[in-house]
Amino acid sequence: MEQDVQKSFIQQNIVNVDDDKLKEIFQDFQEFMIIYSCAIREVRTKFEVLNDHLTVTYKRNPIEMIKSRVKKPQSIVEKLKRKGLELSTESAIQNLNDVAGVRVICSFVNDIYEVANMLASQDDVTVLEVKNYIENPKPNGYRSYHMIIEVPVFFADNKQYVKVEVQLRTIAMDFWASLEHSMKYKKDVAEPEEIVAELKKCADLIAETDLKMQSINEQINGSKEIFNKEFKSLSIY
Ligand code: GTP
Numbered sequence: 001m002e003q004d005v006q007k008s009f010i011q012q013n014i015v016n017v018d019d020d021k022l023k024e025i026f027q028d029f030q031e032f033m034i035i036y037s038c039a040i041r042e043v044r045t046k047f048e049v050l051n052d053h054l055t056v057t058y059k060r061n062p063i064e065m066i067k068s069r070v071k072k073p074q075s076i077v078e079k080l081k082r083k084g085l086e087l088s089t090e091s092a093i094q095n096l097n098d099v100a101g102v103r104v105i106c107s108f109v110n111d112i113y114e115v116a117n118m119l120a121s122q123d124d125v126t127v128l129e130v131k132n133y134i135e136n137p138k139p140n141g142y143r144s145y146h147m148i149i150e151v152p153v154f155f156a157d158n159k160q161y162v163k164v165e166v167q168l169r170t171i172a173m174d175f176w177a178s179l180e181h182s183m184k185y186k187k188d189v190a191e192p193e194e195i196v197a198e199l200k201k202c203a204d205l206i207a208e209t210d211l212k213m214q215s216i217n218e219q220i221n222g223s224k225e226i227f228n229k230e231f232k233s234l235s236i237y
């Protein structure tokens with residue numbers, strides 16, 4: 001099934017090619033997908049290491065869950081077409097920032113900023129773009145902290161810098177985004193405007209609740225900002 005989709009990606013781009021050429025393109029596409037799945041593993045590990053260290057050393061557990069995905073070949077083709085871009089792996093590498101996606105779900109809003117800052121300060125991470133939809137929510141109420149980063153991935157005979165889209169959000173923001181996203185696939189919803197308005201209200205309530213929960217947590221467990229105060233001393237070398 002996956003292979004069929006890959007073939008259709010290839011065939012939409014290249015018409016009238018012989019079998020050898022098709023095999024070469026197919027191989028090229030597989031390599032393309034592997035590079036992104038390896039980059040995802042690198043970035044997931046970075047977050048897992050941060051979470052383990054913060055848990056053991058600071059009795060903090062900022063990350064609830066990490067989800068990740070490589071964009072489906074079908075969606076890569078659709079996005080390239082939508083943007084009027086050339087249909088090729090080179091074009092996808094050049095123009096798409098979200099072929100590799102990592103979503104980090106935190107309990108509290110301040111955890112998001114701390115974990116994001118810790119990641120951004122790592123030597124081998126280059127932050128290419130930040131979109132703070134927590135401070136500047138989308139008109140529909142969408143909130144999350146987005147980063148496009150680039151990380152080096154080391155292969156047998158070369159090193160490649162790979163872009164990864166990182167989305168950080170609270171559990172509640174993730175809950176909201178999942179429901180809102182599901183609406184995009186339901187074209188036959190009755191009274192969509194009403195649902196959009198209800199979702200916007202929920203998003204604002206969630207944002208308020210997230211801040212209240214954070215404040216209660218600080219009252220119970222104290223404020224533990226590690227990044228600003230102690231980050232430099234985290235180094236063990
Ligand atoms: P895309 O071309 O869609 O990738 O948008 P963009 O390049 O402007 O990036 P942006 O940072 O706005 O959004 C990237 C991703 O964030 C999307 O692919 C979704 O996963 C998520 N996202 C952004 N806006 C919304 C939204 O309104 N609702 C939901 N559920 N998710 C969103």
Ligand code: MG
Pocket residue numbers: 098
């Ligand atoms: Mg996207």
